[in-house]
Amino acid sequence: MTHLTIKALAAALALTLAGASAAAAPADVVVVRAGHLVDVDNGRVLNDQAIRIEGDRITRVEPYSATSTGGARVLDWSAYTVLPGLIDLHTHLVGDIQSDNVAAPLMSTSARDALIGVRNARDTLRAGFTTVRDVGTYRAFTDVALRNAINDGIVEGPRMFVAGTYVTVSGGGGEVTGLAPDVQVPADMRRGVANSEAEIRQRVRELIAGGADFIKLIATGAVLASGTEPGAPEYSEAEIRAAVEEAALHGTFVVAHAHGAEGIKRAVRAGVRSIEHGSYLDDEGIALMKKHGTWLVADVYNGDYIEEIGRRDGWPEEILRKNKETTQTQRDGFAKAVKAGVRIGFGTDSGVYPHGQNARQFAYMVRNGQTPMQAISSATISAAKSLGRDAQFGSIAVGKSADLIAVPGDPLADVEVLRRVEAVIAQGKLVCAAPDNRCTDSH
Numbered sequence: 001m002t003h004l005t006i007k008a009l010a011a012a013l014a015l016t017l018a019g020a021s022a023a024a025a026p027a028d029v030v031v032v033r034a035g036h037l038v039d040v041d042n043g044r045v046l047n048d049q050a051i052r053i054e055g056d057r058i059t060r061v062e063p064y065s066a067t068s069t070g071g072a073r074v075l076d077w078s079a080y081t082v083l084p085g086l087i088d089l090h091t092h093l094v095g096d097i098q099s100d101n102v103a104a105p106l107m108s109t110s111a112r113d114a115l116i117g118v119r120n121a122r123d124t125l126r127a128g129f130t131t132v133r134d135v136g137t138y139r140a141f142t143d144v145a146l147r148n149a150i151n152d153g154i155v156e157g158p159r160m161f162v163a164g165t166y167v168t169v170s171g172g173g174g175e176v177t178g179l180a181p182d183v184q185v186p187a188d189m190r191r192g193v194a195n196s197e198a199e200i201r202q203r204v205r206e207l208i209a210g211g212a213d214f215i216k217l218i219a220t221g222a223v224l225a226s227g228t229e230p231g232a233p234e235y236s237e238a239e240i241r242a243a244v245e246e247a248a249l250h251g252t253f254v255v256a257h258a259h260g261a262e263g264i265k266r267a268v269r270a271g272v273r274s275i276e277h278g279s280y281l282d283d284e285g286i287a288l289m290k291k292h293g294t295w296l297v298a299d300v301y302n303g304d305y306i307e308e309i310g311r312r313d314g315w316p317e318e319i320l321r322k323n324k325e326t327t328q329t330q331r332d333g334f335a336k337a338v339k340a341g342v343r344i345g346f347g348t349d350s351g352v353y354p355h356g357q358n359a360r361q362f363a364y365m366v367r368n369g370q371t372p373m374q375a376i377s378s379a380t381i382s383a384a385k386s387l388g389r390d391a392q393f394g395s396i397a398v399g400k401s402a403d404l405i406a407v408p409g410d411p412l413a414d415v416e417v418l419r420r421v422e423a424v425i426a427q428g429k430l431v432c433a434a435p436d437n438r439c440t441d442s443h
Contacts, residue, residue, distance in 0.1 A: 031050050055428055094114060128359065168192055208252065299330075362379070
């Protein structure tokens with residue numbers, strides 16, 4: 001039996017816990033000794049636990065003892081708190097982050113966007129986010145290519161569920177806007193444009209055929225899309241329902257970008273899985289979401305980033321105005337939704353801010369009504385439930401994917417420690433470990 005300290009983990013990075021080095025060899029067996037284990041299934045913390053991993057699966061969780069190792073390799077994380085790999089339900093890994101230039105998406109190729117996505121995926125994984133739901137890219141299907149490259153082991157990144165592109169009205173919140181009227185936007189940036197129920201159904205079919213895992217529909221205007229207003233609906237309830245029905249025929253679901261109160265209610269009544277942003281969520285909308293079991297995925301950190309960086313870098317005044325109008329209103333609605341018992345999923349809108357800083361949002365969720373355990377659950381077991389994958393991942397439990405992170409200190413006392421990820425295991429593979437192969441640079 002070999003005992004490895006956290007300092008020695010970097011030397012073991014070549015080890016693939018799934019035993020991929022030889023197809024005929026038995027899967028390597030590893031026991032992670034967790035000083036503290038956050039059990040999100042039961043809302044508690046367990047001390048000095050042994051997590052047994054065989055291949056890419058957890059096969060046993062029990063109090064640590066000499067006999068619990070059973071001859072396995074032991075990774076000593078006894079100085080750390082161990083949590084399930086985190087899940088961000090609202091990311092944009094492909095392409096550059098938001099800037100002051102509304103034409104910026106036109107100044108990059110699809111190949112460059114995908115390659116930037118490789119870096120963004122790596123930064124996200126090493127920040128402890130082992131799964132993401134990537135909710136749209138301007139250049140259609142570049143997210144599918146990135147997901148497939150990760151799945152094939154070509155690049156390092158989180159497990160991805162992707163939308164393919166946005167389903168949006170012409171000139172709406174999912175379009176590249178703010179350009180001169182005679183500028184031709186490339187066809188691959190308009191693959192999701194649909195202006196009727198029939199066109200929406202066709203776009204849903206095309207996106208799923210192209211490899212999308214789910215559908216992202218833009219139900220209202222957007223803060224970051226010039227010429228659109230976040231409070232204004234852009235699809236009727238019948239049109240949103242057409243997308244939901246068509247997606248269901250293909251065994252998947254629709255998530256709705258919806259800031260405005262009316263757009264939120266149309267989307268909920270139409271049957272979407274989640275409301276993204278929810279900036280003007282009102283009491284009637286909260287009641288509807290509670291009734292229908294709709295998830296709220298609200299990026300309650302982003303407003304501060306946009307205000308600070310947007311003013312520093314001279315972002316368009318229209319965007320800064322819309323951000324100011326929505327930021328506190330969104331947080332107030334989020335707090336009401338938490339109090340009312342609406343299902344909450346963790347989603348940050350990474351790509352507006354630099355990737356790898358996703359965990360900054362935990363503190364904002366706690367300030368706006370969640371307990372630390374609720375915030376952590378929203379990024380683990382609850383997020384997995386929203387994806388319909390809670391039997392596969394989202395908690396440290398027998399039979400689930402071996403997705404684990406180690407952090408110093410107690411995240412239930414201070415959620416900010418989630419920004420200091422010291423080690424990551426994703427699907428049974430050791431990704432990084434401090435100090436020699438540091439996971440994040442936020443120390």
